[in-house]
Amino acid sequence: MEESGQQFIAIELGSERYALPIAHIYEIIKMQKITVVPNSRFFMEGVTNLRGKIVPIINLRKRFGMEEIAASRTTRIVVVNHEEEIVGMVVDRVRQVIQFSSIEDSGESTSGIDSHYFSGIGYLDDDFITILNIGSTLR
C-alpha cells in the first residue's frame, strides 16, 4: 500500500464504479452525435467532432462486454489523452473527483471485468474503486 496525491475521476457503468487518473483526462463532454465507422473494432462507437477535431469514441459497456443501454441524461463522453491520441469513452455517468488514501497495484478481480483492464485498486475510507488502465482498455 502506498500513499498517493494523485486525483481520479469516478465513473459509473451500471452499478459498477471505476476510477480514471485525472492526468489522462482531456475533457468530459455530454453525449453528442457520433458517426458510425463501418468495419471498425467491435467496441468502437464511431467518431465525433470535438471542436474541429475528429475524435474516435469507444463504448466502455461494449468494451467490457456489458449489456448496451440507450444514452440518458447522465451519459457522458470521457475524452482521454493516451500517448498523444485523443479518444472518447462513453460512460453511464461521471461521479466526482476523488483522491485515494492509498492505492494497491493491480489486484484480484473485484468485478466482472478481466483484471488486465485494471491498473490497481484505490482505497478511500471503507470504500474501494477499481482503477482502469487506459492503455489496455483502449487496445
Next chain:
Amino acid sequence: MNRNELMKFFLEEADEQLQLLEQEVLKLEQDGGSEATIQCIFRAAHTLKGSSAAMGFETMKSLTHEMENVLDQIRGGKLAVSEAIINVLFLCLDRLNDFKKQIEEHGVCEGETGPLVEELRKLINGENQAKASPAKESIEDPFGTEARELLGEAKSEGFRGWTIRLRISEGCEMKMARAFILRNRIEECSKVIAMRPGLEQIDEDAKGALEVTYLIACLKEKEDIEAYLASVMNGEPVEGFELLDEHLNPPGTTEDFERNADSRSEESEALSGKENESPAVPAAPVHSAAPSVRTEGEEPRRVTGQSVRVDVDRLENLMNLVGELVIDQTRIAQVGGLLRGLVSADADDTMDEFDSIANHISRVVGELQESVMKTRMLPIEQLFNRFPRMIRDLAQKIGKPINLLLEGKETELDRTVIEEIGDPLIHLLRNSADHGIEDPEKRLASGKPEVGTIRLKALHQENQVVLTIEDDGAGIDAEKIKRSALNKKLITEAQADQMSEQELIYLIFAPGFSTAKEISDISGRGVGMDIVRSHIEKLNGIIDVETKPGEGTKFTIKLPLTLAIMRGLLIRIHHSTYALPISSIIEIMRLPRREIHTIKGQMAVRIREQVLPLVWIHDHFNVPRPAVRSDDNVFIVIVGAAEKRIALVVDELVGNQEIVVKSMGAYVGKVDGISGATILGDGGVALILDITGIFNLSGREKGLPPDTLAV
C-alpha cells in the same frame, strides 16, 4: 506616413517589380525581345530606380541606373539581345534581390556592385573598350571613419583589428539587450570599438534573425579569439558567428575561403533546393564581399508582396475555432426554437429579434468558414514560377537546350503540400535535365529534336493531386542501374538476379544511389532521389516511374489531399452521411431495380450500352440495403478511378459542399473503403468514401483481383 509604412510600400513594390523583371527577362531571352517586353523591362527597372532613390538606397539605385542604360540601348536598337546580356541582367536581378532581402532584414543594403556595373558598361561599350572602369561603388565601410581612427590608434599600440559577425536568432526576445550583453562578453577579451547596427538602431520588432557586427581590437591570435567566442556564444540565442578581418573579409587565404564558401552554399542549395541559383557565368566574382552572409538554408521571413505568409498552425487553429462557431451557431438556432415554445406570447417580439440575430450569425459564420477554408489553398503556380529560371540556368550550365513546359498551374493545393513538394520537384527536374535529356549531338544522332523537353504537369485526380514530370530523354537503363547498385553493394548478386526490370528501376530511390560517374553539382550526389522519396512519403504520397529506353522517363507523384478542401457530394447510406469526392463522380442517376442484372455473380447495370459493375456498399458496411421504394427506383452514383468505373447504390442524395479532409487518426486506423472524415455544416462528421478502396472491396468479395472490374 512614417518611414516604416513607406518601407513596407517600397518592399512590396520592389518585390513585384523584381518578379516582373525576372519574368520579362526570361521572355526577352526566349523571343529575342518584342517591343512590349523591352518596354516592360525598362519601365520596371525605372520604377525600381526611382523608388530606391527615394528611399535612399544608393547602391540599389546605381545598379538599376546602369541596367537602365543597357536596356535603353536595347530599346533604341543600338544593342542586340545576346546571351551575355541576358546573363548579366540575371546577375543584376540576383543582386537586386539580394539587396531587397538585406533591406527587409536590416533596413539597409550594402555591397559591391562594381563588377556588375563594369559588366553592364562593357555591354554598352563593346568588348574592345573593356578597360576597367574603376568600381566607384566600393564597399561602404559600415563603421565609419571615427571607428577606423580608434582602431588605428589601437593598432599603433600593437592590437590587431578584427570584426565579429553574428546572428541573433529570430526567437530571441530582446535582441537589443542580447546584442549589448554579447558586446560586454566580447569586451572581456578585447576592445570593442564599434558595433553595427548600433544599439539605438536595432529594431526589436524586425522579423528574422538580427545580424550584428562588432569591430574589435585584440592582442590575441585568431584561434584564441575564436575559441573564446565559441565559449561565449555557447548557450546564447546565436545562430552562428564568424571572425573576419577588420575589413569584413575572411581572414587568411581569402580565395580558399571563398571557394569553400561557394561550393558549400551551392551544395546546400542543391540539397535543400533553395532558389537563387547562381548561374555559372564567367562574370566578375559577384559573390565576394557580399555582406549578406546568412546562415545557409534559412530563408528570411518575407513580409512583402501582395500576400502574407501565415503559419499553417495558425490557420489550423483558426479553422478549429470556426468549427466551434459553426456548432454553436446551430445550437443557438435549436435553443431558440425551444425557447419560443416556452415563453408566453408577450415575448414574441423579443423572440423575433432573437431569430434575426441568430440568422445573421449563421450567415456570417458560414462566410467566415468559407473564407478560412479558402485561405488554406494556393494555386501551384507559386511554386511552378520558380522553375523556368532554374531550368534556364541549368540548361546553360550543362550545355543542353531544354524547353520546360508547365501545365495545370491553376491547380489548387493545400499550402503545406506546396511547401513540402517544392524540393522533390526541383530534384526531379534537375535529374531529368542532367540525367534524362541527352547531349544535343546525341539527340540529333538518334533523330530527336535538338531541344529537350521536360513537361511538368499538375492536376487533380479523384481525391489526389497528381504531378507528373516527363522528359523525352534517354530513359533509365535498368542494366546500368543494376551494375551501379551492385558496385555500391546496395544489393547482392543473388538479389539482382531475382529483380524485375521495374524493381531495378526503383532502386534509384534507394539511399546512396547515384549513377553519375562524377559528382556534378546539379545532381548525382546520390542523395537526390532518396530525398525525393522521403519527402513524398512524408506527405503520404506515392511515386511511380515509367521509362522507355530512348524515349524518356515519366515520374508520377500522387499526393493525397490530407489537408485539402475539395468539393464533395454528400450521400446517405443507411442512417449515415458519407461524402464522395466530386472529382471522381462521373454521373448520378435513378434506375429501376429490375435493371440490375447479375453477370457471372457480379451485379451490373447497363448504361447507354456500357456495362458497369454495381456495388451495394451497404453489404460491405454491414448495414441493410434501402427498402424498396414505391417506384422501385434506386439512386446510382457512377464513380471512377483512373480508367475504371463502378456504379454505387446510395439511399439518398443530400447535396454537395466544400469538405475539408481530415484524418481519423491512428487509433481508428485504416478502414477499408474510407479515406478520411469531414465535418459538416451542422458540426456532425461525415466519412469520406475512398473510391480506390471500394474498388478493392468489391473485387475482393468476388474473389477477383480489382483489375478485373475494369470495364
